[in-house]
Amino acid sequence: MSSFVTGQIIEARCSRCRDVTGHVVMACLDGMPIKVECRACGSVHKYTAPGAAPRQKAETTVRVKAGHARAAAVDATVKAEKAVERMAERAAEKKAAPRVTKAEQASQRRAEENEQRWGQAMAVITSAPVPYNMNGSFPVRSLVEHPVFGTGVVLELLPPDKVDILFREGVKRLRCVC
Ligand SMILES: [Zn+2]
Numbered sequence: 001m002s003s004f005v006t007g008q009i010i011e012a013r014c015s016r017c018r019d020v021t022g023h024v025v026m027a028c029l030d031g032m033p034i035k036v037e038c039r040a041c042g043s044v045h046k047y048t049a050p051g052a053a054p055r056q057k058a059e060t061t062v063r064v065k066a067g068h069a070r071a072a073a074v075d076a077t078v079k080a081e082k083a084v085e086r087m088a089e090r091a092a093e094k095k096a097a098p099r100v101t102k103a104e105q106a107s108q109r110r111a112e113e114n115e116q117r118w119g120q121a122m123a124v125i126t127s128a129p130v131p132y133n134m135n136g137s138f139p140v141r142s143l144v145e146h147p148v149f150g151t152g153v154v155l156e157l158l159p160p161d162k163v164d165i166l167f168r169e170g171v172k173r174l175r176c177v178c
Contacts, residue, residue, distance in 0.1 A: 004033045006027060010036070012038075013048040015046075017038060032047070111170070115169075122143075127142055132147070134174070135176075139157075151167070152168075153165065161177065161178060163178065
């Protein structure tokens with residue numbers, strides 16, 4: 001087994017280069033280098049024989065850390081992409097179906113209720129509709145045929161000259177002779 005001396009240039013594993021590089025022996029103990037300086041990177045470190053396995057533990061730790069960082073980065077990227085997708089979807093939905101306001105919803109609900117009410121009246125009242133005429137007289141619960149609004153049922157007489165008639169599209173206040 002050879003003996004080493006300070007100042008000798010030897011091959012050793014460099015912890016920074018993670019490779020076998022030329023090193024200058026800085027200190028020896030019992031003929032073995034204990035401290036070396038890497039000629040490639042200039043770092044001074046403990047001597048590690050060229051044949052010794054690379055410091056797996058340290059490397060693995062770094063790799064795991066790098067892996068974690070990469071995984072986190074990938075995760076963050078995926079999340080960001082998904083967020084962008086969701087935003088695009090929401091924008092598309094908005095375009096496809098414009099938001100219905102509460103007022104519009106209420107108005108639609110009233111229209112539906114009205115039509116239901118009108119349908120029920122039509123089913124119950126069997127008398128033949130009388131054509132509407134502003135000079136006509138229409139008793140409550142009688143049917144009226146209007147050229148624009150269609151068939152309606154008289155809800156209420158409002159003397160002296162108005163009548164509320166429920167048509168499919170809503171209640172209309174029309175002229176009449178009460
Ligand atoms: Zn080095």
